Amino acid sequence: MAGATPQSNYKMVGSAGEFQVSAKDRPTVAFFWAQWHEPSKTGGQMDQVFLALAEQHGGITFIKAEAEACPEVVAKYAVRVVPTFCFISPDGTLVDKVEGANPPLVAGRMQSFAKVALDGSLQTSDAGAVREAHYPVEQRIEGLVNSAPIILFMKGSAQ
DSSP, X not given: OTTOOOOTTEEEEOSHHHHHHHHTTSOEEEEEEXXXXXXXXXXXXXXXXXXXXXXXXXXXXXXEEEGGGOHHHHHHTTOOSSSEEXXXXXXXXXXXXXXXXXXXXXXXXXXXXXXHHHTTGGGSSOHHHHHHHHSOHHHHHHHHHTTOSXXXXXXXXXX
């Protein structure tokens, strides 16, 4: 993948204004990176993963944004680490997010996002319902279990 020409659905932005214009009214995957993070740099592992996903999903906009250059966007999507991949609906709602360098997880979330993004169901701002409806239960449980060091599960009925 190194040396590949970026696709027409791939954009590198350097400001919040550029980000907003690029993502407007389109399903978007945003890759927040930093110069000091080797796997995120041009040609790095996560950069190559991002370019490959852009190649495979022509109907979705892919934006690579340096986190330190876009503080407003970083704050809006609660980006805390680099790399972070944000899956965003056409109305700007955060649908899903992957923090850290985990290519298999990013690719899996991309597949799920692409299914709903390309069938038009991302027009809603109810991102939680979209995520619940389109992610396998095993993936949701894994995310829940890995979200905190201590989790309390309670058994009971819905009544």
